[in-house]
Amino acid sequence: MIHTRICDLLGIPHPIVLGGMGTATTAPLVAAVSNAGGLGTLGTSAFNAATLETEVASIHERTDKPFGINLLLFQIQEDMFAVTLRARPAVTAFAWARKDQDLRDYFQRAHDAGSKVMHMAGEVPEALRAAEAGADVIVAQGTEAGGHVGWMASLPLVPMMVKAVSPLPVLCAGGIADGRGLAAALALGAEGVLLGTRFMATPEAPIHPNYKQAIVESDGHDTVLTEIPDLASQRVWPGAMSRAQRNQFIERWSGREWAVRQNAREIGRQVAAARAAGDIDNASLSFGQDAGLIDSIKSVREVVQDIIKEAEEIIKGRLQGLIR
Numbered sequence: 001m002i003h004t005r006i007c008d009l010l011g012i013p014h015p016i017v018l019g020g021m022g023t024a025t026t027a028p029l030v031a032a033v034s035n036a037g038g039l040g041t042l043g044t045s046a047f048n049a050a051t052l053e054t055e056v057a058s059i060h061e062r063t064d065k066p067f068g069i070n071l072l073l074f075q076i077q078e079d080m081f082a083v084t085l086r087a088r089p090a091v092t093a094f095a096w097a098r099k100d101q102d103l104r105d106y107f108q109r110a111h112d113a114g115s116k117v118m119h120m121a122g123e124v125p126e127a128l129r130a131a132e133a134g135a136d137v138i139v140a141q142g143t144e145a146g147g148h149v150g151w152m153a154s155l156p157l158v159p160m161m162v163k164a165v166s167p168l169p170v171l172c173a174g175g176i177a178d179g180r181g182l183a184a185a186l187a188l189g190a191e192g193v194l195l196g197t198r199f200m201a202t203p204e205a206p207i208h209p210n211y212k213q214a215i216v217e218s219d220g221h222d223t224v225l226t227e228i229p230d231l232a233s234q235r236v237w238p239g240a241m242s243r244a245q246r247n248q249f250i251e252r253w254s255g256r257e258w259a260v261r262q263n264a265r266e267i268g269r270q271v272a273a274a275r276a277a278g279d280i281d282n283a284s285l286s287f288g289q290d291a292g293l294i295d296s297i298k299s300v301r302e303v304v305q306d307i308i309k310e311a312e313e314i315i316k317g318r319l320q321g322l323i324r
């Protein structure tokens with residue numbers, strides 16, 4: 001059994017965390033990850049305060065295990081934060097703060113509610129800022145990840161962050177879909193991993209089956225960093241690009257971002273309709289480069305168990321056997 005400091009800190013048997021993902025995490029997925037021995041985290045950007053409250057109640061009905069709630073700091077709303085604090089999640093997982101935001105107050109209020117504070121960062125200075133503001137766990141998110149990302153890849157980023165924020169535990173996010181990724185993250189000094197894309201290709205994920213199939217069929221070489229999805233949704237993230245599949249929607253507007261700005265409302269409406277209908281050519285499909293490692297849809301429990309088993313075999317077998 002692989003056991004790290006993060007297991008004790010968060011009260012979970014396996015050092016595997018589900019990243020909170022706006023429209024891709026709802027109660028069934030969050031609870032499934034927690035019930036499988038990881039930490040499920042609920043993304044909140046698709047909810048308002050009332051629907052968030054309902055979703056949290058639904059998680060409680062499905063699991064008595066620890067789980068997290070994710071908040072995007074640049075667009076945090078007081079009523080959503082209040083619902084989060086009332087829920088007293090094991091973890092409040094923050095991400096994407098504006099440079100001028102004071103993290104300390106948010107972190108303190110989460111601590112006062114009995115929550116551990118996790119903060120996701122794509123650069124070392126942001127990780128240091130969170131550590132100084134009192135975070136308990138730092139997530140080092142590499143640019144390989146799906147969704148909104150920075151520019152640094154996990155391989156250099158994780159050891160740099162581990163050193164910079166030591167002794168705070170660091171989770172590695174981005175590009176991890178199997179036990180090889182977990183073993184590599186541990187070798188880099190991380191205490192565990194945070195996954196998004198792998199958990200989207202599960203029956204429990206709330207995305208359209210065609211979207212899941214697109215992840216399975218992707219060879220991982222077909223994603224691109226782009227601003228087009230954000231321009232279409234008229235939501236500007238502070239300093240982030242979005243990693244999405246280079247599908248017809250992205251090809252159509254590449255190099256004509258000005259036109260997306262000009263027609264954002266209509267294009268945003270079309271993209272949302274395409275997504276709901278499972279039209280994968282005309283929707284915005286966010287997923288990571290690790291889609292190239294995912295070749296089947298399998299249950300959350302299988303995902304977690306397979307990752308642990310494979311990582312253990314690599315560490316005890318192949319790596320051990322290299323030492324002479």
Ligand SMILES: Cc1cc2nc3c(=O)[nH]c(=O)nc-3n(C[C@H](O)[C@H](O)[C@H](O)COP(=O)(O)O)c2cc1C
Binds near residue numbers: 021
């Ligand atoms: C569709 C999608 C939506 C995401 N939404 C959020 C979000 O709302 N908040 C957040 O902190 N991270 C979000 N992320 C990033 C994940 O938390 C995580 O860092 C990333 O998925 C890890 O990389 P991987 O997809 O290669 O596993 C999102 C990722 C994806 C793929």
